Amino acid sequence: MPTILDCYTDEPSGLGVPPYLGVYPRYVYGRLVYDKPKYLTIDDLRNTQPRKQLKHKTDIAVKNLTRSQEETLKILDETRTLYIIAGVHTPGKYLSAIPGSLGELNRLLSTLKCEKVLVGPAAKGTQLHGGKRPETGLELFDRVESVEENYTKINNYAVDGARVAKQIPYPVIAEIETGRGCPRREHCSFCMEGMKRLEHRDSREILNELGALKEHGIQNIRFGRQSCFYSYKGCRPNETEKLLKGASRLGFKVIHIDNANPAIVDTSKGERITELIVEYCTPGNVAAFGVESFDENVQIDNCLNTDSNTVFEAVKQINRLGGERGDNGMPKFLPGINILHGLRGETKKTHDENMKWLKKMLDEDLMLRRINIRQVVRFPGTPLGDNPPKLKTRRYYYSWRRQIRTEIDHEMLKRVAPVGTIIRDVRMEVKDGKNTFGRQFGSYPLIAGVKQELELGKPYSLEVTGHMLRSLVCQPCNP
Template sequence: MKAVIIDGYVDEPALLGVPPYISPYVRYSAGVFKKWGVDYDYFTIDTIRGENLWESFNNYDLLLLICGLTVPGHYVGGTPITPGEIAKIFRSNEKPLKILAGPVTLAYTMRGGSFAEILKNLEVDFLVRGDVEAFLESFFKGEPNENKRSDYNLIDEIAHLGAEIVKKHPKFPFIICEMELSKGCERSSYCSFCTEPVLHGRLKSRSVKGVLREMKELYREGCKAFRFGRTANIFAYGSDWNHRKPCPSVLEELFSEARKIAPDAIIHNDNANPSYMIEHRRETVKILETIVRYNTEGDILSFGVESFDEEVLKRNNIGSSPEDVLEAVKMVNEIGGVRVNGVPKILPGINLLYGLIGESPKTYRKNYEYLRKILDKGYLVRRINIRQVMIFPGTPLHRYYSMKRFKMNKSLFEKWKEKIREEIDSPMLKRVFPVGTILRRVIPEYKKGRMTFGRQLGTYPILVGFPGNFEKPVDVLVVNHGRRSITGIKYPASINSMTVEELEMIPGIGEKLSRKIILERPFKDWKDVEKALGPNLTNHLKDLGITL
């Protein structure tokens, strides 16, 4: 038997599988295929689009398509599959057995501020509403069960076997392996909009041994970036073994051993619950100290704040308070704000969600006011993620809006989003990445005019624009800021060798002055530079770290 895995990409509350991320679903599927001796190939939807491969899978016995988004997102590294493309793949390849898996089987939408629709009339043999690896295992045992749920005995048996698939990813080696620590949510009741409990139920933690075994094999295969993102709350990992309380010793074992396995790899995180952090303050501090000891700089803890409006929090059962959020932001800053290579070790990110029950114009004002408080107190926040809700079947929000007309106030949303971007994001970015910061190994992603744009590997890395034509990773010196991006130049930078475009990127040096510099160089020393540019600009260049 020969199979093909098509990665249409996934994005869930506690899992990201859009490039550069490669999801556990894809790796686990490869692991089951390898266990059962099935040869397989792997394609991403972007490869299929780019090479026009829509009708190229009739020579396979089994076609597995994994995809689905249940949270709104903006993607640069890849574009998730559309419902029309799902239908096109199945319609264009009649011969293989066709399997559809991932959150798409719940429902699908690609836009925030909309209802997710159940896909109908799909030409598939199996619609997997359970876990894909559990279905495949049952299929090869001759008892296919589309609703079968997995357990960590199976996952730990096959996860390391699927590590080899990372080499088939078109972006390899510049990929991030999303590592599964747990499924489900630690809370006893759930937020109105969240699909994590709908898809995965209550919290179930995976053994540290299982995580590390898979990580070791992925590292051996060449993966150099990992994110402990497949968990709804990093601080609750292992709490289901400890009467729902945090387990600092478990996190210490995980991070310390992970660093031994992958000494030069990027190790990052994602989700955290600020109220859980404050409720268990002592254990949280220990866990934060552990993370900072072993992680890679530029890390983020994404706080599912969703709203600072107490009425919205209550009616959507979000279970936090604005003051808890402020305290958790402070805690992460105090422990994680230490800079390595000029970049903070770990900072909070804040997710805000609009379209929730009880929302009013007051909600927008309160959200802005609390973000302003954070800024005015001098705390750093790496990322403010402002989205419109996706309404999925099975959630309380879907039931509510099925009885009451859903309508987003788009103009109000855009007005306050713009205000936050201009008055909060812009000054915050300058604090997090001050001029003179060096960003190591920025990976080029696309070109626009004379500029290359890229990011570092990591959790929600900042977008960097720098002049020149680059294909390989490059170190970049920060020289200026946009609202949500950075302008830089290749580092190290010498005033005697910089291009006109690079010189023009530096505030205070325009087209006229950059050409003067080129005509008057080489400069023998900084006194020569000062004669040409004056003392203020010369000192600014030295402060940036620019050499002769």
């Protein structure tokens, strides 16, 4: 019997850390569908080991269980081939899950007697912490397989793979693939997406997959598996409309997007696509701009995709068209900005430039839904990984990040969700002492903390009463 072990994935284009359900487990399930594979999570596997019970805090290492310890042990015993899905290339902080590392897998799986097949980004290395070298070493595995086959095959796997949702007892948001590769001729120094052949899935095929997901109980989706949502089929608004209109007719509770290239957003076709996103997607939506740096020298040295003026114009456009508040309490559609440290050419001036442009956005009353700041992981095969720069700025990373968090992010948070805002459908995920934390389903949802013990897994309407540095302080209210 084949078993899929989901250790969760996080890549620049594609998230599979709960509550996200990534594409890998679904595609692998679809490929093996006639053998009726079982689905386990790394949490199920950890749960077979003795562990210390946390009294006052949710243990997020074993939160995402799909079945009992006895059932997991029985499945592992009967497994002939174990498909292990793993790999974190863009490490983040996860509220209610911990992805599996190669070290942990070696500890937990080395005595298991079955064929072990690795699938997913860990084949090229994985790292849960930014700024560190990727973990490599694939001795544990009998083989490494890719699911990056042609889209004719993927389209079939995607429809059959939707059935895996039946084995997941908690609600998830499914990551949806629209294409792979990068439309640019030259690629950013740190990025592996540019190594793939540029290809897009047909909207009819994607909609077939969405229909199957809906049929198997999935209520939330995000078009997150692509380098730029706006570049779908060569930035053609009529193609994007077919896709979004079709998705919205299926009646999902949440339809969001993820990555967007500001240089494509800031065009007339890009503007039309923004209008379509506002019309057909659900509120709280975010376009994550991979800006990486506002320093022109860093932009040139790393072949980044856009200049600072273009980013500013794209931020303005999405604010103008998407800034209105939607029925779940959040602005309908806002931009987010990714900043990356450790790139070539980084100096003290880099942070000054980043602050200058972010302050300009603040001063012009614009909203940024989130600013993601992280240190680059230098993967072999990329120009940065093969020829790493010697930087003197590494020691400034935390102080630079703190300044952006306190002077920009915090102010933006107050603007995006001011005191008195009612946010709806916040599903409580973890407890810490007498506090409970939850999020809406969607792209980069805000974390809402309540100073009460609320029921985990239950959706609440919450009133914003204050702001922490990057999260909301809330109290329950009537829906």
